[in-house]
Every structure is written in structure tokens, then in C-alpha cells.
Amino acid sequence: MSNSIFGKRSYDMIAFVLLAALILVVLPLTLDAFRLNLVGKYLTYSFVALGLVLCWGYTGILSLGQGVFFGLGGYCMAMFLKLEASSVANTKIQSTPGIPDFMDWNQITALPTYWIPFQSLTFTLVAVILVPCFMAFVLSYAMFKRRVGGVYFAIITQALSAVMTILIIGQQGYTGGVNGITDLRTLNGWDIRPDSSKIILYFVCCALLLGCILLGRFVLTSKLGRILVAIRDKEDRVRFSGYDVANFKVFIFCLASIFAAIGGAMFTLQVGFMSPSFVGIVPSIEMVIFCAVGGRHSLVGAVAGALLINYGKTLFSESFPELWLFAMGGLFIAVVLAFPRGLAGLLTDQVMPWVTRLRIRKSGGSPSVSPSPAE
């Protein structure tokens, strides 16, 4: 069935294969371990951007608090790793050995109860998904059932990320405060710090990301995906087609939060720490910018957006760090004003038709394949 949004399926598949080739083959072959780890870090942000494609691009729910879910996923993982790094043997110089160092510094003498289950890896992996999802569920259920949406929802999510940051920083003894949870070492005995481990983690991250893209695609191409578009267009009308709109919005918001949380957990593993600076308003808005620049209607586009902007950020900050924020702000404004569908939209709406025309005119001349993966 051809359609203005879900059509171009072939572009979708090509983009997916190009992205997979890029992150699984090209980058690992051309980059050194340090740079590859950096790419892995950028990819963790693209999980968040993927979630934003689902809830913002397709359903029209703008969230300015995705950093919260990224952070929750990351913190759950960090708690497990920290406990493993704080074995009695490792911490015998502390006044209370066997608890994380920051607790000891804050005169805490016993592991808080809610930290205890994080000694189990299974529990931790479940918590990485369920804790953020539960939070997203409570927030979105309360809002959407009351039909709070649009700008109000965006503001509330932004407030949430501010509150969360303040909470984490304030509860230094339990959360590591502004420094976050650092000095993470092993995962079930497997050292995550050497380059060899980082390369493995990079591929795990890629696999999870590609899995999330496919899952997102499955959702968007199902009837549920079309209902989401209908909600974005005419929320009221969808009720008169017999649907409980709030349930659909809650579902997609929770799914977006799960994606963000997986990204957060992979961040902790690859970068080796988690801190409140990934939870607050600024990172949350940055995630929205990645998604907008890449194309909020394209899963692969959003991933490309996260990669490109972070690549730009690295380039810029190495030479002109003070200019970066202006450059990113400018880019965001330019994209929103000139290409509301982002780079992916630019590619499918402008470049591809042009390439096709060129190909028809030359009739047989081989058109150049554009290298940047999108929609």
C-alpha cells in the first residue's frame, strides 16, 4: 500500500542496510579503539533519538525529559557495576568496607536497602528496562488520561528532568552527587576497561541499536503506527473512531523511554561512568535536536543525526569549543525553518527525486549513491 509516510519502504531498507554496514564494518575497520569507543558513545544517544522519532515524530508528543530515562537506565547499570567494584577486598581502606566509596565519604555506614537488589545482574538488567518504563508510565498515564498534552506535556517533562538532576545532586551519599557514579571496573568479573572489551561492547551496542530500529519499524508499520499518525493529526477524531487515545500515547511514550534507558545502560558500560550531567534539561534538549536534525520521521535518520552532530561537536570542540553551542543552535533553527523533516526528509524529498530525474535523463548513466544513511 503506497502512502505519503510509510511508502518509500525501499529507501527505509536501503538506509537500514547502509547504517548497519557503516557501524558494523566501515567504522570498526577504519577507526582506532579510542575513536570507535567515541562512536559507541554517540550511538547510545541515538537510542534516545529513536524513541523521540516514535513519540515526537510520529505521535506528536514532544518530550524534553528523555535524559531522565537515559539517566535512569544508566544509573541502574552503574549501581550494579559500582557494587561489584566495591567488594570488601577493593575497599578495605574505607571506614566501612564493602560499600561504594562515595557513601563512605558521606559517612554512610551500611548499604541502603534499595541498593541491595542491584547486586544481582539479572535484577539489574530487568531494572534497566522497568524502572524508567514505570516512571514513564506513571507520568504519561497521569497526564494523558487528563488530556494534558502538547506544550504542557513538554514543560512537565522538562520540569521532571530538572527535578531529577537536583535530586541526584542533592542525595550525594546515595547517588554519588554531581560527580556521578565513577570508577566502574567489571561486569560479572569481566573487565570492561581494556580496549578489547570496549570493542565487544561497541558491537553489543550496535546490535541492540539495530534491534531497536527494527522493533521501531515493526511498530510504525503496524496498524498501531497508523493510529499514532492519526493521533498526531487529529487526536479528537481518533476517539470517534473508537480508540482510547491515552492508552496509545502511554504505550509509545513508555517504549521511547525503554529505548532511552537501553542507551543509558550502554553508555555506562562503554564510557565507564554515569553522572547527572546526562539527565538534565540541556542533554534532554540536545537529544531532541539530534532527532530533529536527522529527521524526526525517520528512524535511521535520527541515528544519523545523533552521529553527525556529535561528530561535529567533537571536531568543533577540539578547535573552537566556545563556538559549538552557537553552531548547534544555528543548525537546529536552520533545520526547523528550512527542512522540517530533517536531513532524512531532505534526502528523500529533494535529493532522491533529483537523482531519479537525473538517471532518467541520462538513461543508463549510473547515479551516485549518497553516502549518508537516512530514511
Next chain:
Amino acid sequence: MANETDFLLALESVTVSFDGFKAVNDLNLYIDKGELRVIIGPNGAGKTTVLDLICGRTKLSSGSIKFKNEEISTLKEQQIVRRGIGRKFQTPSIYEDLTVFENLELSFPRGREVFGALFWNRANEIVERVREIAEMIYLADHLDRSAETLSHGQKQWLEIGMLLIQDPELLMLDEPVAGMSVSERAKTAALLNTIIKNRSVVVIEHDMKFVESIAHRVTVLHQGKVLAEGDMEKIHADSRVKEVYLGH
């Protein structure tokens, strides 16, 4: 007043006020099974508001709305739809970003829960039903077209089709021929005459020619109240109706 009635829909002493302004004022309205009722009245008479009340879009200030003898004024919009009431809006209200096929498919009364929609299977039965409806609403050749590219009249038909596929017992149409050409009006009248066969229909319309071509019973609303009710002849003869509405 008897509680059990034969009416499909019964509005009794329904009042709604918007900041003190009573858009509908102590209104009684009864619709029979299988009836086609036309509601007319000057602009601002409260016609659209009455439909809003029935389908749960606006909450009433007082009174009761019973559908098949059950109170529905406390239900949510989607619950009222699921009880069997479909409503077409005054301005065409369709999903512009979806195709005609997808618009109709979404309106098919199944797979309405999150997971039902996620694992939706476009069965043959559904495709056939969509085609059947598309045939009725003169859009069989446009199934793959994006709905936003349809003409105004075609959008109106599509919205009617989206209701038909829900197979409601009560169908409410707010100005279905507004903005249509003469030939489209004739086709719409023919369409209405086929779809009223096994259901009750409430139509709001200004176009008197069109009203005469379909009407059985007519209710005239004025300032949120029923001014007159009866068949076309009686309405035409009514002096008060002439004064407030037909006269100009």
C-alpha cells in the same frame, strides 16, 4: 415519565451552558429506531452542540441522554462510539496523512486496543469490507490515494464511509453536503438513502432542497430549544419557523 421506552435515543431536559450562555436549553428530543431525522435551524441555534452532547464531546450541564435506555452522558467518547453511535463533523475530519484505504481500515471496529492494533492482521474480510464501503462512497478507485489530495466533497464522503464501516445503529451527520457541487449533492442524497436502511440517522442541514429530498421528520431548533417538529409540510406551514428561519 416512563423509564423504559422504545426510543433508540432520548434526550430529556438537556441543558448546556457555556459560561452562563445556554447553547442548548431544556431540550427534549426523541429518535426512533430506523428513523431519519433532519435538524434545521438558524446559525448558532445549537444544532452542532446537540450532536456534541450526544457523542460525548461536550458534557451536559443537566438533563439526561439515553441510548437504548442506558444513560450515555457520563461515558467517554470512545465508549459511546463502541455502543454504536457514529458522528460526522461539520468540517471534514479525516486523517490527511493516511490513504483512503488506511482511513477506512482504522475505522473498522476491531483491533481497538494497543496490542490488538500492534498485531493487527489485514485479513481478507477486512480488505473486502473496505472495498465494499469505498464502492458505496464513490471512492473505490482512490483507495491508495493520500486523503489530503481528495476534493472537499470526496473528503465528506470518506468521513461518511469511516462511519459506515463502524456499522453504527445511530449515525449523526453534521451538514454532509456543505461545500458540495450540485452533482455531488445528488450522489450524497442517493448515498444517504441507501445507508438509512438499517439504522437511525440524524442529519443537520441548511440546504432546504437537500432536506426535502431526504427528510422524513424535521426538527427545527432555535436558541437551543425545539421550535417545531413534524413532517416537511407542517414545518413549511409553521409561521414561527418562517419567521426565524425559512423566511429569509
